[in-house]
Amino acid sequence: MQEKEITVRIQIYETAQELSQVDTDLINAAREALTKSYSPYSGFKVGSAALLQNGAVVSGANQENAAYPMCVCAEVVMLSSCSAQYPGIAINKIAITTNSGKLPASSPKAPCGQCRQTILEYEKRFNSNIEIIMCGENGQVYKVGSAKDLLPLYFSGADLG
Numbered sequence: 364m365q366e367k368e369i370t371v372r373i374q375i376y377e378t379a380q381e382l383s384q385v386d387t388d389l390i391n392a393a394r395e396a397l398t399k400s401y402s403p404y405s406g407f408k409v410g411s412a413a414l415l416q417n418g419a420v421v422s423g424a425n426q427e428n429a430a431y432p433m434c435v436c437a438e439v440v441m442l443s444s445c446s447a448q449y450p451g452i453a454i455n456k457i458a459i460t461t462n463s464g465k466l467p468a469s470s471p472k473a474p475c476g477q478c479r480q481t482i483l484e485y486e487k488r489f490n491s492n493i494e495i496i497m498c499g500e501n502g503q504v505y506k507v508g509s510a511k512d513l514l515p516l517y518f519s520g521a522d523l524g
């Protein structure tokens with residue numbers, strides 16, 4: 364038996380002001396996107412924005428449905444929009460922000476498993492890591508260098524043989 368330790372590096376900033384202007388601009392784009400969340404069922408609002416390699420910023424918010432399994436996450440809305448508007452352009456970084464209306468909105472929430480996998484696919488497609496910035500309305504900000512940091516034992520096209 365062997366044990367393998369997988370180390371994940373997360374940068375933690377006390378406030379968004381500690382980040383670069385490029386990062387804070389992207390956080391602000393995600394916060395603006397959050398206002399377009401359609402989430403009457405969960406009340407959980409998510410906004411997401413991507414900075415593409417060509418400098419474009421594309422955003423998305425979660426869109427819910429009375430048939431609950433049809434709810435679409437903010438990150439998937441945003442990534443689908445990237446593919447539709449800028450096919451063939453890689454993404455440099457993504458900002459994600461949430462507000463549950465219940466828990467304090469001052470702590471970062473990490474994307475769900477499906478969103479992590481969807482971001483990973485974008486990385487694989489363009490062979491380019493995507494920085495992921497996570498934050499609430501205020502307070503600490505988490506940053507990782509790749510979706511792989513959120514999916515240590517990830518599954519990808521390479522596993523299909």
Ligand code: THU
Nearest residue numbers: 405407409425436437474475478
């Ligand atoms: N949601 C997202 O938009 N992104 C995530 O990564 C996690 C969950 C949305 C889906 C649903 O509308 C609400 O948050 C509650 O799960």
